[in-house]
Amino acid sequence: MDKTKKERLAAAGWRAGDAGEFLDLSTEEAAFVELKLALADYLREVRSRNGWTQAQVARRLGSSQSRVAKMEAADASVSIDLLVKALLGLGASRTEVGNVIAKPA
Amino acid sequence: MDKTKKERLAAAGWRAGDAGEFLDLSTEEAAFVELKLALADYLREVRSRNGWTQAQVARRLGSSQSRVAKMEAADASVSIDLLVKALLGLGASRTEVGNVIAKPA
DNA sequence: GAAGGATATGTCAGAATTGACATGGCGTCA
């Protein structure tokens, strides 16, 4: 199973329980994917909490609706850098970002 | 002042106090750089705590000594993804990474 | 069930990141 497929699957429906349950993710790979999912989920939460559309968020960040959708889906083409920059750009603090990453879902 | 120069300066000697003191970093840019510096510093700490050389760490991570040096220097060519993967690869937990990011230096 | 707004997915050219190599600097030891 290639890396793309793994991230795709993980991003798709494996937020219940540990990602990498019967996927062949090493523990570090699983931790990485989970960390990314946590940020993606939080991004969506911040957006909906403020009643924004993906297009509005995209405008704020100087990006596009499709990329915001991919961010929220933790798509394989989205980096942690992008997610962190997006959260900071929407007003989240460094501490807030850290807590999202640290907290076990 | 361009982005590269800013990160370079910040990475060089501005860990005392807030980066972006008299640099023209916006608050989000400053938060991003500080976050990156925190991870870089922690990487160096983990390495020295274990008594490893940069070359040894590089071997463990499947990278090179020069890239590890750049990671620890929070070089502009280093992504947060790379820093996070490095820390996880050296045995740090997701929570540990989150705490490093969250803690106000 | 057509229309419209919102979100999802595929693709791609341009930009950014990465491992590797070369080389330079620094401290230590003989």
Add this chain to the structure above:
DNA sequence: TGACGCCATGTCAATTCTGACATATCCTTC
């Protein structure tokens, strides 16, 4: 002084990421 180990910096080809566009899928509301 020279040799050696460790860290820093510059460069670059290959890979990966990103914004943008096109298009598809969902929901509501009428």
